[in-house]
Amino acid sequence: MAVNVAMAGSKRSTSDIIRQLLETLALLLIIVFIMLPIYWLAMTSFKPAEKTYTTDIIFTPTLKNYEIIFSDGTVLVNQGTERERGEVGRNMVPSVVNSVLVSCATVLIAIPLATIAAYAFSRYNFFGNRAMLIWILTTQFIPAIVVAIPFFTLFRSVQVFGEPLLGTRWGLIIVNMSIVLPYAIWMIKGFVDALPGEIEEAAYVDGANDFQVLFFVSLPLVRPGILVASVFAFIMSWNEFLFALIIGREMRTMQVALMTTSAMRGVMWEQMAAAGMIVMVPIFFLAMFIRKNVVDGLTMGAVK
């Protein structure tokens, strides 16, 4: 870069200015392309109902839409005007609870299993090590519907405490493992691979056994990686839709609850937007946190 600047000298030609202008324009275009749907959704969630069916961007913001999606009674909208009416509350509180419980449980089960497995895959040579890893890499190509069909029929007949697993949180957690666990193993293995082995060797020399090395030497070192994988796993199960639809059924997660904003008149967009904000805003923060690792996670380290 330094060479380039020196060669260009202090004088900037017109073509340089035009290029700068074009680059800025392109960047602004990209920003609009990326942010417009998010901005529009956020804005709509604060729109009063009568403004939803316009492209107006000037209005008095209201929290009514959030009130409607969380209320289980009737919410009055357009209060004090001629068009005052009651809107049936969508009562999405149980759906938020379901989403949080299912995603947390999925993470809490998948991550410990994935961590010890990833460590073994990384540090030990055993029969089938590579073949199993390849299988785990391949599982991401199994269409979710193939997993959903047999589990749907299985959960219909399998009873836990006298209730079939179909339409329960546990059923959903089990099928979520099929997508979350392989990614988690592969991700954490990447982090373990990156650890230098010398510290572990030293611990072995000092007389530690395999489990002491794993739990007291390696795991503390790989903790940031485990956190990243946990966040990634949480996002995956939070955003999961097909399983929630087929296996979760009436035990709605927020993704499926989005569909309940449909009424006789079609989708109530302002309510959908408010529910959408609940779905996406927490994930924004989590995604920012693992920003640097998303690509590695999503491609299972294929693009480096």
Next chain:
Amino acid sequence: MRKKRWVPWVLVGPALVVVFATTVYPLLAALYYSFHKYDLRKVPQFAVQFASQPGDPLVSIDWSLLSLRNYTLAFSDSRFINSLNVTFWFTVFSVALSVIIGLCIAVVVQKNGRLQSLTKVLLIFPFAVSPALKGYSWRYMLNDQYGIYDLLAVELIIKPINLIIELLNNLPLVDITPINETVVWLADQFWALFMLAMSETWGWAPLIALMFVGALGSIDEQIFEAARIDGANTLQIFWRVTLPLLRPVILIVTMLKTIFSLKMFDQVVTMTGGGPVRATQTINYYIHQVGFVRNLDIGYASALSYILVVILTIFAVLYVSKVLNRD
């Protein structure tokens, strides 16, 4: 070496049991179902709940008969053939758009600068938006009455083009039909599919851009410097230097995106519902319809999903061998 031989099995065991139970078991079970007649409408417990006609005979599954009926049925099922067609075009559009737009974003964003770094941070946002929500928000924004995309497309693209057409039509011997300004995007068979692909592109192009940014960052700056000293201009550097160097990454990203596009499901449900007239019924969506919405024919749905598995296997084998060979 103090490492004990049984230790790795203890560590891998639990995860392996879960992975096999949630991937291998369903694959085998679905294969088994696909060779049998297994219709939930004929299962007593379900017939009560789901019976399409109140008088449906309550017959249980005939497990004894192993047959290819489901597979032969698939290839004479015009709706399934349609879903193959839809998935093909959806994949072509979404992969091409995602990779090309992703590449463009990466090239623009990759340089140093404040606005560039800000944009790089924003690239992660579409990933955080769930596909189901993506579908709903695009459907809202594409509405012909009050959608912002519709407004922008009509005002910024269609009207200027029509203005030019109008001017051209003033010339002798020129007669071009102006573009319809009142297009209802999701009610038009082509546009609905195209917009479905665009919504997918919105989610994926920024991510793909991130992948390319990483790959571009690992290329030695001196290569570009050398090309510049040799007198190559920006466009030449892009075509002759950047693109060939990115080729392996482009290939892997394209394969990965193809695989994800072939499995697409969520947005179809929330954005188009398969319509208009089945124009956006992807394979996955049609299987869901067959298995869980319309027919409750688990055997047939399993057979269809196995056809999808076979298609995906081809790409998966290519992808995995490519990835492993890079190490």
